[in-house]
Amino acid sequence: MQVRLMFRDKLYTPAENPRFGADDVLTDLQLEDVLLTMAGGDRLVYQVAQDVLTHPLTDHDTITYRQQVLQDCLERPEATAELYGLCTKALKTERSVYIGFVRENPSAILSRARTVLNQLVPHLRTLATFAGQEVSQVRSTGLTSLYSGLVQDLDDQFFEDCQAHLRRLAFSDGVIIGRRLGPGNEGVEDLLHPPEKAPLVERMGLPTRTALTYQIPARDEAGGAELSAIQGRGLNQIANATAQAADFLRYFFEALQREIGFYLGAVRLHRQLTGSGQPTCMPALLDEDDDLVRGSELYDPHLPLVGERSVIRNDVPAGARTGIVITGANSGGKSTLLRAIGSAQLMAQAGMFVPARSWSVRTTSRVFTHFAREEDSGMVGGRFFDELKRLSEIIEHTKPGSWILMNETFAGTNEAEAANLGDDLIGALRDSGVPVVLVTHNFDLAGRLVEADPGLLSLRAERLESGQRTFRLLPADPLPTAFGRDIYQRLAPWPYDPAPAADAR
Structure with missing residues (x-):
């Protein structure tokens, strides 16, 4: 009677304390709806699913x-x-x-x-x-x-x-406890005996030989307590064994x-x-010298779970040996793809299916996320200070083979400083065996990374000539624009826009 459904050779034991960064990962990847769906209102299933997903x-x-x-x-x-x-x-x-x-x-x-x-x-x-x-x-x-x-x-x-x-x-007929004589003829070593079968004449209700008995008076509290103590000592071993069985x-x-x-x-x-019409598959597992990920029709599982009908699925081609950089038009699906990659990685390493038509992954020891946060309301430090502080804490917990998913990291400073800092940091992480999947609008940073590392896969959000976003990410080099003007024009007219000049008559 052994339970070995999670491991071949041992019992699954939930972690006593959550790992560093686990809450950030669940929040940034929007996995709360995944956990709630798995739980179905059952708190135990929720806790187990949360523990398994955060311990790949x-x-x-x-x-x-x-x-x-x-x-x-x-x-x-x-x-x-x-x-x-x-x-x-x-x-x-x-x-x-x-x-x-x-x-x-x-x-x-x-x-x-x-x-x-x-x-x-x-x-x-x-x-x-x-x-x-x-x-x-x-x-x-x-x-x-x-x-x-x-x-x-x-x-x-x-x-x-x-x-x-x-x-x-x-023990419906009471208990039989034996003792042997010790020093001074004192009874020692209480031992419980199996119940004896009553003689036939006794079972028929006929008189039997008089036994040597002693009846404790009802008011003899000390005698009753001693009798209970004797019974307890006699039952101790069998009580413990029965409790262990239970x-x-x-x-x-x-x-x-x-x-x-x-x-x-x-x-x-x-x-x-x-x-909801979405595909799933059991992921294939890649060797350590292979791509980080690759596959077809990957999507963010959060979207169909919240009722999104038009869920766009993306392919990730081969070539991501050391990392992925995702650039392109604003509101083009970059962050959604980043969350999809992270969610699929955790699900794959939990032993689950993944939200894709086909998918292959290289396993990682840890997944960390560094997404943009609101500025510190306590005014202890600015947004850039908070970014660096969180990033420093993450790096302290990384080791070769860990992954970091970055979404607009270094957005709290100017473009030139962000490019210099990001190039140095991500390059050092790459050299240390820590792949990074980066979403950025910083063309200078993205361009430097792609140029310096042939093992980096560059994906760009597709934009049609009309300015329409398809939410598809395609292999392409970074462009020096995020097409923010498209959003500006889509939200026009603005109340402070100058009125068009009247026709001269």
Whole structure:
């Protein structure tokens, strides 16, 4: 009975504390709607999805392992939801058992543990029946191992033995505790004995031989307390063992609920995206010396989730070995593509599908985002100061193989200073093995980067001669304009524009 749906050789354990920059990544990439869709109103699924997305895998085997489990879940969504529901129902039953003050009382510990087991064993039987129905329907190693293990371990004999043990643990005829004589003929080493079967004559109600007994008077509080202490010492080991069995069963259902909950969230997201007419695919994994990303019809998953009907999908061609620089017309879809690349990377390294027709990725140890922020309202520092401060904190946490997604970084200073600083910084990051995906309006900066690095892919937002934006990003060198005049003219007339001269008559 091992849960191994997230990792081949270990249990998934959520991180105790969020990683540095995780909140910024989720906010900048607008992944909140992705998480809410996955959760479907379930807080546990939300928390697991958030943790998994912000802790990307780098091991190709583990990513493939999750992809295979997810493929089974996508093919059998009802079974995935049913399995999650079984776990939820079992744990709800367990939590309904009153805990009380049981930590120091072996009798109370035993009583509660036995009650919990009596509550959970029927759910375990239901799970075993479910596993028997599903084991032949799945192909992934994770689900096949889970179901076959349950079928093998939880047979009819197991449940018969469980019920027999639970009946014995009720001690309906009292407990028999033995002792041996110690120094001074003092009784030591309390030992619980199995209950003896009553003689036939006693069961028939006939008189038997007089036993050596002592009846504690009802008002003898000290004697009653000593008797309870003796019983507690005798029950201590079996109470602890029974409590451990109850805890193990609870931990099993909790682990299974967490792990299948992640896949249930992915199934919900997949249903929502494909239901809106968008493609998805399982990404291919590239070697370390290959492109960062490449593929076709990539889109930002946030857009269809918020009801956007005209979702533009973009291709990213081969050639992005060291980074990507995205330039072009204002309001041309640059930031949307940046968010799409970041979202796809996190989803791919979580072992999920990605929002694209086809997609290939090189794995990264961390993804950081550095997007434009509002100016500090506390007036501690200006916008440029804040940009540099956040960028410095990010760089302190990077290591070779990390990615940084930059959106209009260095926009808080003039173009010349931004170009000089950006060229030096991004070049140093590139030399340190930290790829950058940059969106910028700074032609000088973009031009320097493209000219200096043949491994950098340059994409430019398409603009028609009419000034219309297609929101498509195509391979092209940067242009020395962002076509801001188009936006100015689209919003015209302005109240302070000079009125056209009257015709001379």
